[in-house]
Amino acid sequence: KKVQTINKHFPGPKPYPVVGNLLEFATLDIPGVFEHVVELHERYGQDFMMWSLFNWNLILMTSRKNVEKVLLAKQTEKSMLYQFIEPWLGTGLLIASGEKWFQRRKIITPTFHFKILEQFVRVFNTETDTMVKLLRKHVNGKEFDIYEYVTLMALDSICETSMGTTVDAQHNPDNQYVQNVKRIAVLVLLRTISILGPYPWLYNILHPNAWEQRRVIKQLHDFTDGVIRSRRKQLAKEKSENVAFDLTEENMYAKRKLTFLDLLLNVTVEGKPLSNLDIREEVDTFMFEGHDTTTSGISFTIYELARNQDVQDRLYEEIVAVLGKDYKTADLTYQNLQEFKYLDLVVKEGLRMYPPVGIIGRALVEDMELNGTMVPAGQNILVPIYVIHRNPEIYPNPNQFDPTRFSEDAESKRGPFDYLPFSIGARNCIGQRYALMEMKVALIKLIANYRVLPGESLGKLRVKTDLVLRPDIGIPVKIELRE
């Protein structure tokens, strides 16, 4: 009965035919899924309800007032789909709720202290230099997929900064850990389109993908466990040798190369250190959240730079102006990155058109008044950030890449719920500054060294999504050496 009442307040395909529904899920990996969701929003209005199999339903929500209520709600839980990643990530920061989330967020926030980020920029410089070198073989050559290069660079960066270990994926793309990280994203996606997906018991026993997933996850966990154990030993040894390690002292950040893992190994909650398992779920969460997302952000921005040579030229001029005559090899720092004003607009516009996390979900913890009706606790809600970012009323000609939309003047006319690449509120992205820095270092070094041109097949590219937004055919480009 409650659901029938809600129906009156949320127009939408009701009841959504079972077949249509399965197709809806099946389209997840089919390029164009977001174009379809944009159409649904045009047809049914900003907040509409979609029915699923066995009366399971979802509200797809883009209106400012309701998005604000849901994302800023005091208590919140992630929607059901996040459970599919739980076998790998456990209830780390991304998935945790309630007190556990609160504690973890408090512990992890200092990891993004600017003193630590300053050190991470060095890693981004080194890893991007490697990428730039590896790209050299494509100069004046045929079109190639630059997405693969960016993925491996981002993977190396996150391994180094979060675990202090290197898998050197850029030189060993066939490395088992690298393969497993890629494979798990695919397996999670496949579960979303499986009819057994929502039923863990049945899925785990009957589905061959679940069997494979267990094997892949075991290998991923074994790797992280190994790194945690050896780092714990090393820190214990340093402590016994009286190497100072006081995280409460801000100055300490600058004295040694800290990783995210070090911080977790040294923290105590109510006097107790975190267990290896607690730490593993956070490190794995970072591995997941921290590389596919930035890869997507960097790659789609490269795509638009290849298509918009005037924007690329202007960016190149800025790079030369800020870095001077050694602009091709100059290292980027936390400080000099602040001087790239135009790049900042370019990155913002890239994240508007292609938000790497194109959709987020919540389950209401308490009943909530939405559109004049009480929506009961437990209701699943999806917020398609991609659709919000293409609202023509806020972004005229939304499919045009135009960094000047983010000039101060234009930006002042928009509200905080019109632009959400990193979400908003207490559950926003903790890695936002890290991500922006990595994106900027990569784009500067790439454009300083090469002119990026569209490959012949670039025009065919379409956007698809699994856990993050991806190009269906990679990013086919050509490059020329800058004089």
Ligand code: HEM
């Ligand atoms: C361009 C790159 C990135 C984008 C667009 C992005 C976007 C987001 C979004 C939209 C959320 C909210 C998810 C939700 O509500 O379910 C989120 C959460 C999160 N992100 Fe990112 N992210 C990026 C990079 C990173 C990086 C580099 C890290 C770590 C190094 C990171 C770590 C996290 C974590 C741990 C959360 C969960 C925070 C919490 O719930 O307290 N992200 N991210």
